[in-house]
Amino acid sequence: MAQINFDNWYLDTERGLLFNATLQSKVKLPRKTLLVLIYLIDNTGKTVSKRELIENVWKGNDYVGDQGVSNALWRIRKALGEDSTSPRYLETIPKVGYKWKIFAQYTSTEPSPLKADETAASLTDQVADKTQQFQQYNKNSFKRHFNRTTIAIISLLMFLIIGTTISIYRKDISKLTGSAHLIHSASSNYGVERYPAISPDGSKMLFSWRRGARKSSIYIKELGNIKAPVQITDDSHDDFKPVWSPDGKYFAFIRQDKVDVSCSLMVHDLATSEEYKLTSCMLIADIASLSWSPDGKYLAYNSINLKSDSKTKKEVTVSSISIISLDTRETQVVVENPGDVMDLYPGWSPDSKKLYFVRQNAQVSQGIYAVAITNKKLKPVMQKTDKFKRIFGMSISPDEVIYFTAAEESPTNAKLFKLLPGESTPVKLEASNQHVIDPALDARNNRLYFVKRVEESHLGYIDLNTSVPATKVLPLVQTFNSDLQPTYCEKTDSIVFTSNSSGSTNLWMMSGENNSLTQLTHYGENSAIFWPNCSANGRYIAFTGAIPQVEKIMDLKLYVYDQELNTTFALANNKGIYAPSWNFNNSAILSVDHGPVPHLWLNEFKAQGHYKNLELAFIYTRAEPTGQWLYGFNDKGEIWQISANDYQQRKIIEAELNIMDWGNWVIDENTLFFLKRALDHDEIYSLDITTNERKLIAKLPYQTVHNQANLAYNSKENQLVLGYYLKHISSIQYIELN
Template sequence: MKVNQAFSLGCCHVLPLESAIKIAEQEKQSLQPKFIEVLHYLAREYPRVIPREELINQVWDGNDYVGEKGLTNAIWHLRQKLNAVIEDGEAIETIRKVGYRLLIQPQWNKAVPEPAETSFSPATDTGINLAQKPKLPLTRILLSLCLLLTLAGIYLFNQPRGLPQAKIIPVTKDPGTELFPAPSPDGRYVAYQWRTPSGTSNLYLKDLQHGKVAAKQLTFDSASEGHSVWSHSGNYLYFARYNSKQETCDIVQLDIALNQETNLTACPATGGYYYMDISPDDKTLAFRGSEPGEEHSGIYFFDLKNRGQKPKRFSCLQNCGYKDRDFAFSPDGRSLAVTRRVNRFNENLYLVDLTTKAEKPLTTGEEDIVGISWHPQGQYLVYATQRADIRRGFILDVNNLSKQDIGIEGFSYPAFAKQSGALYYHQRKENYQLASFALNMDVATSPFPLLQSEFSYLYPDYSNTSGQIVYVSNESGFYELWLADADGQHRQQLTQFKRTIRYPAWSHRGDKIAFLAPTPDEQKESLYILDVATHKITAIKAPFSRYNRPGWSPDDSAIISSVPHDNGQDLFRFAIDSSSYQQLTNDGARYGVMISDNEILYTSLNKGLWYKNLAGNSGAQIKIPGNIFNGLYSWHYFQGSLYFKKSLSKAQQLMHYDFANKQLSTLIRLPRKTFQGGGSLTMLASEHKLLFSSSRSPQADIKQLAHPLFN
């Protein structure tokens, strides 16, 4: 599609010939040409709704495979740029199951005249003698030529050096998910974790010189092995082995040639992600760990030359205000790139001097870092981020802190081969839909999709009073609050927070919604209340910096939430019209529901479902033991019945417990990952259905990115 006419959208000037936009007095910002073409077409057809198929046909010449992902990526990036300068609402509207519409009337600049098409030649000319044509002055010709060369140079300089000039080479494409690539130093082999559709996970080794040969299995057990790293000699592979049944974790060295394992030291049996890296001199193995009694996990160094010594903690230990998560040694061995998490909404990259521990911030405004790796020459860091379950990759110049968007959807956990410089990553896209399960069927049927699209929908809560579902959707690039009717129709966006919102909960009267989100500076978390009628949002007044998912007291006068405090983490009651609060439990409670003015059901790290009478002096009582009730959040209490998710090794079950009769029953057995991890259940009482977030098992594959910047 030919694009050359400039136009304006409010204070944003779109310059198609330069593939750039200019906002007010700011410097020009380059965009991928395809993004500009999409915006130009939306502007040209304003205010018409443009079907997705039409945009793909116009911009990608009908290439559906590339266009489907490319269009989603383009709309996301355009919204990121335009919404930041639009005062009222969105710049581009998504029309569900149809397409997109530009909401700002474009103002077109004077059209650039296109040269007339001619086929002039002396033999066919009948009107003008070539010898009689006026000659331009030489200085004017030279000036025109210089101007053309300057414009051409500006145009080429501003072209993005991302995906259009890069080459993607598939490495794996097996069923299930292949995660966390670890290339050997020479780039010949890639080790990775393969999670089969049945749920087992082990480490595998792919020989890239024999691409058609099946990957070799390296580990054979029921434990989990994920992140791994090679020694620079290429002789050993290091990884963590976590056994959930035995609640043990070991750091393991695998001799590749002999296929012989050696347990080096213990690692914590909690934490989930066992990040790992090795120093350039092969002397120090770094891993994420913790010691008993420590406030939080951190980076530990293990001396590979003196294996009898205990690992030493490198990270801050007390009163830190953050915790270190992922890390990577610089190629010269002098620094460590570290991701530091302040809270679940704030994680950024830092460069830490290994000798002095002096630190330098490398990024700001990120929410979740999902992988970092150094280019062997040490100038660039490649890292990936995740916000609202949308993953993106960046190339960061550590000298001037400029960064470039790689432009690959789902890019995460990059890893460079230390010697060859080849870059590998795993590509994975999360997607969640809202599904319902009918409880009044004689024969259990599979859950039925209620809301599904290319976007993700999470944490539904239904109000039997208002007859509406509140949930979060990432279609704006952030998880914002949305409303829908019980059948998923008449959707309405409630917030323009431009920060990630989680865990919405209806008040019993159906007039307010409590939710969790970061403070404007994203340094802390806060509980917020939205008045549905006025859309006014207020924050709970309390001195805590972290909260968990909220619930309401029976009279709607207070919010119930779990918060960390000096002696652990417990449920508190927060009055909504004052700054008063009250601690309700003292046994590590994580999520609770008040079933009367003085009774509460809750979950804690002690496993199982617990009950406490707040008016009495008796302690908590267990209602359902942990071997049956093995989750923290995916459960719902309704009129004397409890519905909850039970996780098995290779499946999930939806369970029902009748409190009056003390009867437990299985409603349906479902495949693993049917329920979104940590998701919520809610009851549509009028239709006798349960509503929940259902995950689509993502196909994650290992790929190689050949980027011109690294050649």
């Protein structure tokens, strides 16, 4: 139990109880009140503004936080029996803020272990971002042709390559009960916490922390201490994936430019706070990995690069694992593979003579290998298997037990596993019913740390019939699984969306006054469908998918579901066609190809129809009802208005949007609705295209709305329908391995 002691009071920070030792009384504080009190005590002697409290306790939500601060201060003073006119503990500084006046002592004993469901319940009011399943891929260029669009499209396909981006399909696991390992909380700050790293002596933890849309920075926290973590790095780039040196005096980390996939391997001196760059690298943030050799001489890391194929003379993406000497800064490639094979998460053997790593390919088979540093000899440790959809990290113990997190059924339901030396079959560690990633071993205390992710995606709406900007999403009827990517069918007055309620991904429909639910398709368990789009007549639903029942080869293709005939058929022979949309009269489908430079393709919707490249560099399009204009989203985050009769006649109508929100906009006659990400909020605007009048219609907590294409307009009800996160939380936890 962690305590804060002052005067004759002590505060149980775990249970929110404030005890008076003299009166032998106690008061239960609401969670927000508790967090305000802890924050004030953490800043003893400093005047804390209301703005600062709202930012740190209410995550910048002024609508709730303004009154919340007043209520919390009133509750604190009431619990302490304090008069605000002559305060002993908490003083109000008029027009400035609030000051905690008296010194408090922090004490800590071993915290009472929380069960998984109790831990989750304590975090329900903490909303944090994600990506990430996925840290944002809105990058500028990856050498020559490998531009931001390629990164964005790769992010759409990662479920086939590394399973990262499709973070929406998770089977219902709420019925699981019991755990062999009790879960302890190590950190749960507002925002996204990732990549825990425990010091060699087991006393401190490094981790990366990002609030809202801000940069990710490295923090250090004393384990077993209630004090707030201390920020170590503060740069204009993203800093993440810290690893300790064996002597605990330094740590290395990855620094990535927010507008590029280029990165740097950095080393930080904890004694002097000096930093220096070891080498440059290129990678996608969510698959970054770094490991310091036990002998202290090398860092191992993974990277991606473009190389010229000796046969085709074309540039291909290459995945590699390299090591760099901290003395000479010489780099040595240990393993290297073409782009359809990814080598990730290198971890050293105790003698520093070999590296363990994860290998996964485009067929989503996963394997663990060991490679000798001297002769590059490769040895399988866990044979490649289709059992795991994806491995999310790996940590090696001093006795070479391999701990990793992996998803068996859904790419967003990863569990903890261990692989004993000499064994080829891993054992599951029953610990959490939630999605866990980023495992990190604390060898000194025999603990396994990890990051718990909770992402529950549903459909909701925003009522546009009010004059005040919305601050929350109102829920629609839910299937109680992941419901996303809505499209509005005006002729049938229905919402069609994707859901995994039946155990596999299918098309569902919500219709009628009571929003009754109907499952439209019944594809098998290996199906994957994305980005449905309803035709103007409401009969056809175009979507991107991989459906073995229709096409045996598991490639993403363009499909159409006919509601009238209840049948699905594939369009075009080409693979890698994404994000379909209809033209105004149902005569053709527009979609984007998966190439170094994106192009729109037109597929005539008729027998033997033409399939041609329009030579328009847009990722996604929508047609307005009259057929006069086409609207397109490009790889710069811009929305353009394009004449349907002359593609060269076009102009920008909105800019500076997040490229990962390529489909989070909709056009209705002369009004454009679009999503814009601010530092702490998701802001939805309407734009009158004729008058250029812009209006804020919703201000939601950051990353409430799912990225990609999760915005639809219900013209009958004048509502925006959203695919949104009901709960989006990231926190660091651990289990005792003994």
